[in-house]
Structure formats: C-alpha cells, structure tokens
Amino acid sequence: MPRAKGIIRIDSDSTHGWQVRVYRHGRTYSRLFSDRKLGGPEPAFDAALAYRETLESEVDQLPPPAPRRRLVHRNRNNSTGVVGISRTTKRDRRGVPHEVYAVSWSPEPGVARGTSFSIRRYGEDTAFRLACKLRWERMKAIYGDRYEVPSYLDLYRQKEAVDTRAVS
Incomplete structure (x- = not known):
C-alpha cells in the first residue's frame, strides 16, 4: 500500500478511496478520491497525490506548514x-467493565499507540501515576530534549521521594 504525507486510505462499508487532508493555520483542506469513479485504487491514489501537490504548491492559498509538531502538556478540556x-471504562474478554487510565501517544504522524492501567489493580493514584510516567517516557523518546518534564511529573517525583523516606 503506498504511503504519502496527508493521504489516508478509507475502506468502509460503502466508501473506498483515498482521502487528502492538508492543515494550514487552523484550516483543513480535505477531499476524497473514490476508487469507483477513478477506475481503481492506483488511479485514485495518483489523483489524490496530484491534488495534494497542487494544494501545497498554491502558496497564495495555503501558508507554509508549521516546521515541527506542536507539543501540548495540559488541556483544560481534559478531565484528567x-x-x-x-479515565475511562474498558471491557475484558467476558464483557465485564473495568475502570482504567488510558494512555495514548503518536510515535509518528498518522500512527497512534496506547495502553491502559487498571484502577482496580493499581489503585487510583498509582494507576494515574503510572499512566503519567509512561506518557512522559514515550513523548521523551519521540521528541527528545524538546519535551520537557511536565510539572505534574515533578510533583509525583517529589511525592515518591517523600513516600520512600517515610518507609525507610
């Protein structure tokens, strides 16, 4: 399957084709290239690629893309x-619901990864702390020194140091 920046494959019940998405300063330019209308997946991909190149070459219409991916540490709309x-509910193989802290990250554009930590197994605070630590480790691996230690992780490190001294 061919790969190109800003072009994804759509294969759902009634839709088969390539979708082009280009983002510039908060605006999305999107178009679907149907396999049926264009004679198959390869011609549809070629048309999508040509469309994306045309969009990106029109400097007057589209400002240049941001040089790097934007990093966000906190979001007031996020409940955690x-x-x-x-914090969400997952179902196990038997269909029994379990409360978890789900962690997600994107190792590269267009690729999503994730895992979760059980609140029942680890407890509320530990599950959240493990989720924060894993997220920080993954983001640090992706972005390197550009990704700073978030303030919430500093607080957990201080708390762990106090807890360790109390146990000793």
Whole structure:
C-alpha cells in the first residue's frame, strides 16, 4: 500500500478511496478520491497525490506548514488535566467493565499507540501515576530534549521521594 504525507486510505462499508487532508493555520483542506469513479485504487491514489501537490504548491492559498509538531502538556478540556491520559471504562474478554487510565501517544504522524492501567489493580493514584510516567517516557523518546518534564511529573517525583523516606 503506498504511503504519502496527508493521504489516508478509507475502506468502509460503502466508501473506498483515498482521502487528502492538508492543515494550514487552523484550516483543513480535505477531499476524497473514490476508487469507483477513478477506475481503481492506483488511479485514485495518483489523483489524490496530484491534488495534494497542487494544494501545497498554491502558496497564495495555503501558508507554509508549521516546521515541527506542536507539543501540548495540559488541556483544560481534559478531565484528567493531562493530555494523552483519560479515565475511562474498558471491557475484558467476558464483557465485564473495568475502570482504567488510558494512555495514548503518536510515535509518528498518522500512527497512534496506547495502553491502559487498571484502577482496580493499581489503585487510583498509582494507576494515574503510572499512566503519567509512561506518557512522559514515550513523548521523551519521540521528541527528545524538546519535551520537557511536565510539572505534574515533578510533583509525583517529589511525592515518591517523600513516600520512600517515610518507609525507610
């Protein structure tokens, strides 16, 4: 399957084709290239690629893209207060619901990864702390020194140091 920046494959019940999405300063330019209308997946991909190149070459219409991916540490709309971590319910193989902290990250554009930590197994605070730590480690691996230690992780490190001294 061919890969190109800003072009994704759509294969749903009634839609088969390539979708082009280009983002510039808060505005999305999007168009679907149907396999049926264009004679198959390869011609549809070629048309999508040509469309994307045309969009990007029209400097007057589209400002240049941002040089790097934007980093966000906190978002007030997020219920946990930490971007990439949410408190949610997952079902096991038997269909029994369990409360978890879900962690998500994107190792590269267009690729999503994630895991979760059980609140029942680890407890509320520890599950959240493990989720924060994993998110920080993954983001640090992706962005390197550009990704600073978030303030919430500093607070947990201080708390762990106090807890360790209390146990000793």
